[in-house]
Amino acid sequence: MPEGVIVKALSGYYYVMPAENDAQETVQCRARGIFKKRGISPLVGDRVVYGITENGEGTVDEIKPRTTELIRPPVANVDLAVLAFSLVEPALNLQLLDKFLVHTENAGLETIICLTKSDLLDDGGAEEERREQPEPDEVKRVYEKIGYTVIVTSASTRDGIEEVRTRLAGRTSVFSGQSGVGKSSLLNALVPGLDLDTNAISLKLGRGKHTTRHVELIAVDGGGLVADTPGFSQLDFVQLEAEELSACFAEMKRLSAGCKFRGCLHQHEPGCQVLAALESGEIAASRYKHYLVFLQEIKDRKRRY
Template sequence: MPAGLIVKALSGYYYVLPEEAAGVESVQCRARGVFKKRGISPLVGDRVQFELTENGEGTVTEVLPRTSELIRPPVANVDQAVLVFSIDEPALNLPLLDKFLVHTESAGLDTIIALTKRDLIERQEGEAEAVDLGPVVELYESIGYPMFVTSAKEGIGVEDVLAKLAGRISVFAGQSGVGKSSLLNAMVPGLSLETNAISMKLGRGKHTTRHVELIRLQNGGLVADTPGFSQLDFLQVEAEGLGGCFREFLPYAEECRFRGCLHLHEPDCRVQSAQEEGLISASRYNNYLQFLQEIRDKKRRY
């Protein structure tokens, strides 16, 4: 029975790329009714077995074990996240970036950060509100996140990001209007994903991507361009596990007096003292406290 990879799911159809046939188009498939009874829903990124039907279409008969599963966006077997954030229009939002990083860490994904719209910096020169990227890049790279400053318009940094995607299944995620589709269009000649201008009134983009689809790259990588969104819920992250999603906390957390320390008001908390000593960024620690409060408030509501 042939095996393949679901590269798109739309209107009850699953588009399966056969494993054994390089360059072949995907096969339009339906899923067997038994999946519904088992509570299984095939996802984009699933490795599946399928059988061909007489009309040239197919039926997904088995979903093979997953290595990872994301709920939002609904995609399986991703091993890397590319967090796409714009330098301006909309303005660089570091608290939201940290929130995305919590989610990629909790999902166990390798993560790189792509800052887009580098060309807008020239427009800002001499302005009081101009973004100084140096400290931002230095901070996140010191934590262990590769960071690339890009401009799809001018072709800056595009090849550097593309090289990181080779041979992997990656997910592009970020707010609406930050340039995810523009960056992918610059990487894949002829792709022509729909892009929309920023709403200056709202300061954010319109949603241009309406379904999850894996896009094939020439270097063997596959990328999920996901619907843009600006809100993330901490449904999968417990208060006790939040600190583990901040990489720079880990070496200090081992020295905390109490196991399960929340790094809040506990005595002899090494994470708190490291932040006071400037070993942990104050902005990152403050965002941690904000997220901790959000998780606790959410638990109280439920």
């Protein structure tokens, strides 16, 4: 039986790229009913065994074990997350960036941060928006100190595009980020001829239209696959407990083992290594502030349920 990867899921069909397929032609498949009975849904990124039916279509017969699984966006077997956040239009939202990082850390994904629209930094119209925004160099300093790769990009001037392309080679990656930050423009720059729909940001609303309607894996030079995903305006913490949150902050995870109390929430406990690092400046104040916001969200959720 042939094997392949689901590269698109749309209207009940799964489009499978055969494992041995240099032409990148896909087979349109339906999933066998047994998956529904077992409460299993095939995901984009799934490695599958499939069969060909008499009408030339196919059936997904088996789903291979997943190495990773994201719920939002729904995609499997990703080993690299690319978080796209614009420097302007919309303004850089570090709290939302940290929320995305919590989710990628929880999923066990290596993550790089792409700061998009660098060409607009010199635009006089963006000056007012930037007054209270951190400078790109400062953002790079904070997140590179933690261990993340931060790449400043522009789809218009192609700044940073080749550096991103190098990072994608041979990987299965997911592109995600807030709506309107230029993910589709970035992918268009990375994959010549792709021509994904893009929409300009609405200055009045401060957000963009959702130009991507479904998850789809796209082949890039170097043998990599990337998933362009619908934009998000919010994420929740349904799967996280309060005691697990600090493990999703890489710099806190390294220090938590030295805390005096097991299950330390790093708020006011004596002997807390995270609080000591915060006081010494080893941990960025903005990151700790966002940790407390997310911790309260998790506690509020538990009270509701």
